[in-house]
């Protein structure tokens with residue numbers, strides 16, 4: 725049986741008297757690619773933040789390898805879980821190399837110098853995301869897609885067991901969407917990501933959790949979660965669900981917007 729790496733048990737997160745994440749439970753197996761999908765405002769990012777402890781849970785708990793996450797010290801968590809969040813970090817004059825180097829922090833003491841092995845690891849990560857030639861460029865001057873790839877390189881250097889990504893394909897053109905997702909899958913990590921594009925989700929995720937209004941509507945394989953009637957209910961759009969002839973994966977094709985529908 726495959727080992728469970730992450731387990732969310734009845735997670736609730738409230739803010740300003742409002743419940744944003746409501747009684748969410750799921751497990752993610754070791755090396756599984758687990759996608760969180762749902763409409764804008766469903767609570768996907770909030771749920772991720774609950775998982776990596778940026779938001780304190782109102783109730784429930786998250787287990788990592790069977791142990792409550794809050795029993796690990798921060799350094800240990802940073803060695804096991806890497807996060808690529810959405811791009812809104814102001815990083816001023818840091819270069820690509822500076823940012824990627826941050827992935828080593830959980831393994832270093834203050835003022836420790838990089839070893840040859842560290843430098844090799846960084847160069848490998850930069851090569852993987854195709855940014856070696858831009859290593860000295862200031863992060864803020866990169867394109868959105870390059871910034872995203874730089875943050876993924878930082879996560880690679882962190883050598884986590886679990887990689888949590890919030891909309892990893894944002895800002896990426898269609899080539900890099902596929903390149904990044906197939907690359908992170910090849911890392912052989914447990915991968916948890918929010919993703920808007922249901923066709924990418926179907927292509928790359930082993931299982932999907934469909935969130936709406938902070939609640940789990942379905943959690944299963946893409947074939948089971950991505951049903952036309954369910955998608956209509958959640959996204960208020962008619963769609964056709966069939967198979968992509970090139971990949972044999974589930975494919976969603978949307979109809980024109982129904983002007984009568986009220987998209988919340």
Ligand SMILES: Nc1ncnc2c1ncn2[C@@H]1O[C@H](COP(=O)(O)OP(=O)(O)OP(=O)(O)O)[C@@H](O)[C@H]1O
Pocket residue numbers: 739740744762763764765766767768769770771
């Ligand atoms: N720190 C916060 N303070 C107040 N409200 C918050 C906070 N974080 C999230 N929310 C609210 O929680 C709801 C869910 O937001 P969240 O960003 O988790 O949704 P999402 O599913 O990731 O949306 P999107 O697809 O638009 O990125 C929103 O109504 C948002 O305004």
